[in-house]
Amino acid sequence: MKFTNPVRLALIISLLTIVFFSLIYSLLVLLNKIPFSIAVILTFDVLLFIFTYFLLKNILEKLIFEKIKVIYKIIQSLKLTRVEKKALRTTLGEDMINQVSKDVMDWAEDKKAEIEQLRKAEAYRREFLANVSHEIKTPISNIQGYISTLLSGGLEDHYVNRDFLLKTEKNIDRLIELVDDLDIISSLESGEVRMEKSRFDIQALTKEVFEFLEDIAKAGNIKFIFGNDENTPVWVYADRDRIRQVLVNLLDNSIKYGRKEGRTKVSFYDMDENFLIEVSDNGMGIEKDHIPRLFERFYRVDKHRSRAEGGTGLGLAIVKHIIEAHEQTVNVRSSPMIGSTFSFTLKKG
Numbered sequence: 134m135k136f137t138n139p140v141r142l143a144l145i146i147s148l149l150t151i152v153f154f155s156l157i158y159s160l161l162v163l164l165n166k167i168p169f170s171i172a173v174i175l176t177f178d179v180l181l182f183i184f185t186y187f188l189l190k191n192i193l194e195k196l197i198f199e200k201i202k203v204i205y206k207i208i209q210s211l212k213l214t215r216v217e218k219k220a221l222r223t224t225l226g227e228d229m230i231n232q233v234s235k236d237v238m239d240w241a242e243d244k245k246a247e248i249e250q251l252r253k254a255e256a257y258r259r260e261f262l263a264n265v266s267h268e269i270k271t272p273i274s275n276i277q278g279y280i281s282t283l284l285s286g287g288l289e290d291h292y293v294n295r296d297f298l299l300k301t302e303k304n305i306d307r308l309i310e311l312v313d314d315l316d317i318i319s320s321l322e323s324g325e326v327r328m329e330k331s332r333f334d335i336q337a338l339t340k341e342v343f344e345f346l347e348d349i350a351k352a353g354n355i356k357f358i359f360g361n362d363e364n365t366p367v368w369v370y371a372d373r374d375r376i377r378q379v380l381v382n383l384l385d386n387s388i389k390y391g392r393k394e395g396r397t398k399v400s401f402y403d404m405d406e407n408f409l410i411e412v413s414d415n416g417m418g419i420e421k422d423h424i425p426r427l428f429e430r431f432y433r434v435d436k437h438r439s440r441a442e443g444g445t446g447l448g449l450a451i452v453k454h455i456i457e458a459h460e461q462t463v464n465v466r467s468s469p470m471i472g473s474t475f476s477f478t479l480k481k482g
């Protein structure tokens with residue numbers, strides 16, 4: 134039997150007490166020291182039981198409650214007021230110990246989850262800092278190299294001066310791009326940015342992005358095409374500027390990782406409440422193993438190619454943040470050497 138509550142414990146001790154005194158009474162009767170009377174023994178037992186039971190119950194509850202109070206103060210991190218103490222006593226009820234051990238276990242579970250969360254956030258922060266400094270280091274040391282070569286005579290050498298200045302400019306552009314992407318991602322992650330939603334035609338917006346990226350696409354010999362009739366508007370309800378950023382990132386990737394003479398197709402599919410927007414290319418594709426990590430910050434399949442193409446490793450992380458801030462989803466399907474399809478949903482406008 135478990136003595137997990139003061140009522141049961143007081144009951145048992147009181148019963149044992151009356152058994153004990155009844156035995157002494159019987160012994161005295163047997164030794165002819167006192168006369169036998171059933172009325173006396175019954176009255177005595179009842180009174181003794183009531184007295185011991187209530188006395189013990191109160192003492193035990195008070196003692197246990199004093200200890201429990203301290204536990205609750207710790208687990209609830211607060212100072213209990215008189216009213217709260219009373220409320221706590223009522224909620225705990227008869228089965229105090231079991232209730233307390235359950236509450237303490239729940240508290241321990243919560244704390245464990247909290248610690249795990251903090252540990253993850255700390256690892257995430259450390260990894261982020263390491264990634265950022267790694268990304269910054271390369272262009273800075275390149276710039277340093279070009280400048281010191283120019284200063285130690287290169288400036289007068291007509292074969293290298295212009296070339297080295299152009300390379301310096303390229304590295305500065307890379308740093309600016311990185312800082313811009315970091316700025317976007319940190320404001321999206323802080324949760325402070327609100328999506329400024331409005332009704333707009335995403336078909337027209339895509340046309341605008343096609344034009345914006347036209348020169349880079351031409352340089353890579355990539356053709357942009359629509360999967361639908363390009364004169365039928367596709368109305369969505371979203372943050373236009375942010376969705377423009379999503380399209381720029383996805384279309385830019387389709388050029389960077391596309392094949393020469395390739396094509397990128399943007400299609401819209403009606404899905405009840407939403408539109409599904411697909412950006413598909415016939416480029417280099419992505420191995421299955423990389424897919425689950427693709428939207429992580431700084432995750433790259435081919436680091437060398439990404440850096441050579443001026444990638445910051447943050448493009449898809451930004452895409453995911455923006456789409457999730459719209460409470461929508463983003464997905465990818467891909468086959469190596471065949472191509473990739475990135476898709477996301479948006480609420481119809």
Ligand code: ADP
Pocket residue numbers: 382386387389390391414416417418419427432433434435439440443444445446447448449450473
């Ligand atoms: P990056 O700046 O490196 O392009 P992203 O976050 O935009 O960073 O993309 C992450 C990685 O996903 C890229 O480095 C590339 O390896 C892969 N990737 C993204 N889009 C495509 C695509 N359309 N085809 C093939 N690989 C892609």
